Each structure stands twice: as structure tokens, then as C-alpha cells.
Amino acid sequence: MENYEMASENPLHEETLQVNAQIKNYLSESAKWAKFLGIVGFVLIGFMVVGAFFIGTFMNFMGRNQMPENGENPFASGAFSIAMGAYILLIALLYFFPSLYLYQFGTKTQNALRNNVQFDFTAAFGRLKSFLKFFGILTAVFLVFYVAIFLMMLVFGVFMSGR
Numbered sequence: 001m002e003n004y005e006m007a008s009e010n011p012l013h014e015e016t017l018q019v020n021a022q023i024k025n026y027l028s029e030s031a032k033w034a035k036f037l038g039i040v041g042f043v044l045i046g047f048m049v050v051g052a053f054f055i056g057t058f059m060n061f062m063g064r065n066q067m068p069e070n071g072e073n074p075f076a077s078g079a080f081s082i083a084m085g086a087y088i089l090l091i092a093l094l095y096f097f098p099s100l101y102l103y104q105f106g107t108k109t110q111n112a113l114r115n116n117v118q119f120d121f122t123a124a125f126g127r128l129k130s131f132l133k134f135f136g137i138l139t140a141v142f143l144v145f146y147v148a149i150f151l152m153m154l155v156f157g158v159f160m161s162g163r
Contacts, residue, residue: 024113027109027113028109028110028113030109031105031106031107031109031110031113031124032106032110033106034102034103034105034106034109035102035103035106035107035110036106037099037102038099038100038101038102038103038104038105038106039103040099041095041096041098041099041102041103042096042099042103044095045092045095045096045099048088048089048091048092048095049088049089049092051088052084052085052086052088052089052092053085055081055084055085055088056081056082056084056085059080059081059084094138097130097134098131098134098135101127101128101130101131101134102127102131104123104124104127105124105125105127105128105131108120108121108123108124108127109121109124112124
């Protein structure tokens with residue numbers, strides 16, 4: 001367990017944690033990186049949204065330019081293009097929230113440190129908590145998904161070896 005110094009002898013006192021100059025420096029640098037990563041995330045989301053709307057055009061172009069001796073291209077259908085665009089939009093939506101939380105953490109932390117605003121400091125850590133919670137839940141979902149795929153592959157392998 002870590003040992004924290006308390007600013008007062010009363011553990012129920014609300015202002016018991018000290019933020020010294022070194023911690024402020026760490027928070028300031030972390031806020032800059034969080035803000036940068038949030039902005040980069042927003043830019044990438046913009047590219048993904050634009051790409052999602054142009055994927056259909058690209059797939060149709062590729063389907064028309066395919067050599068006829070290879071047969072019809074199943075990926076050039078409108079349904080596949082729409083499904084691919086929807087998938088990219090879903091990924092962009094999932095990426096939006098962590099980018100927003102990081103950006104808000106960065107801006108609120110910078111404002112709190114610059115102006116000594118306790119409300120922004122508290123809100124900044126609320127955004128950091130939301131960011132970490134989002135990625136924790138997303139990681140758990142993907143782990144369950146990977147285990148399910150592994151089990152399906154295992155069952156498929158057992159059934160295929162029985163033939």
C-alpha cells in the first residue's frame with residue numbers, strides 16, 4: 001500500500017490531499033498530452049466518417065474495373081458497401097468518447113492549474129475516470145469476444161476432426 005501525506009490531521013476533512021509543484025508539473029504535462037491525443041482522435045474520427053461515406057463509391061469502382069474472366073465481385077454489391085460504411089461509422093463512434101474524455105481532461109486540468117479552480121480540477125479527474133472506465137469496459141467486452149471466438153474455433157475443430 002502507498003503512504004499518502006495528509007494536509008490535516010482530520011481524515012474526514014475534504015481538503016486532505018496536497019498537490020505540490022512536482023505533481024502540478026506532472027499534471028500539466030499529462031494534460032498537454034491528453035489534449036493532443038484528444039485532438040488527434042477527433043481528426044482521425046473525421047477521416048473515418050468521410051471514409052465511411054466514400055467506401056461505397058470505392059467498392060463500386062473496384063467492382064466495375066474487375067476483369068470479367070474472374071467472375072462477379074461479391075464485394076462490389078451495395079449491401080456490402082453499406083455494411084462496411086456502417087462498420088466504419090460504429091468504430092468512429094466508439095473512438096469518439098475516449099477522444100472527448102481525453103480532450104476534456106486536458107482542457108479542464110490546464111484551466112484548473114492555470115487559474116486554481118477546484119471545480120475544473122474535480123471535473124478533470126471525472127473525465128479521466130470516464131476515459132479509464134470506458135476503456136476498461138471495452139477491454140472486458142473484447143476479452144469475452146475473443147474467448148467466445150476461441151471456444152467456437154475449438155468446437156469447430158472438434159467437429160471437423162470427427163469426420
